[in-house]
Amino acid sequence: MDKAIERAIACVEAGADMIFPEAMTSLDHYKQFKSALSSATGKDVPIIANITEFGQTPLFGCEELASVGVDMVLYPLxxxxxxxxxxxxxxxxxxxxxxxxxxxxxxxxxxxxxxxxxxxxxxxxxxxxxxxxxx
Known part of the structure; x- marks a missing residue:
């Protein structure tokens, strides 16, 4: 998680408008990711959840994800x-x-x-x- 957050911070510093944290396995992970990103950058950087069946991330609903700071949800497949x-x-x-x-x-x-x-x-x-x- 720490390495993923470090990479996300570097991406934001390089100009990324949004971050997609891959393979989050709990709602707390999204919350931790969002909090660390905001603290380190001083920005409210939008994060996106990729909710694909048969992946590592549980099939969270939009309301659950919004409650932990996820700004956008994809259901790609x-x-x-x-x-x-x-x-x-x-x-x-x-x-x-x-x-x-x-x-x-x-x-x-x-x-x-x-x-x-x-x-x-x-x-x-x-x-x-x-x-x-x-x-």
Missing amino acids: SAFRAMNKAAENVYQHLLTEGNQEALTSQMQTRAELYEHLNYHSYEDKLDQLFADNKS
Whole structure:
């Protein structure tokens, strides 16, 4: 921990705007890190927590992390891992059942996708732009 704090202080002195303390294994470690960094630099240096599944850091929540001075939280692979598992399940189902009919209730519909993307507004804007160019 001491060496990590020393490196973080050097990074801040070299101009780092934020620090990412790697592999913190307790909330107290984040608190200790934040306190030591602030004391040594005289600055409130933002720190970021990387909460990735299957790593060394427990799966702390945002409120827990904020309570010990963490300013930003990343969940870099959560959706990716869930999507990969879902894709694996779909392909396994296709192999065993031969179609995806039983899975459609678990899928995003075309209408839901278009709504999320605001797709129809985009189409309307394109139509307007092309109509303006014809004039």
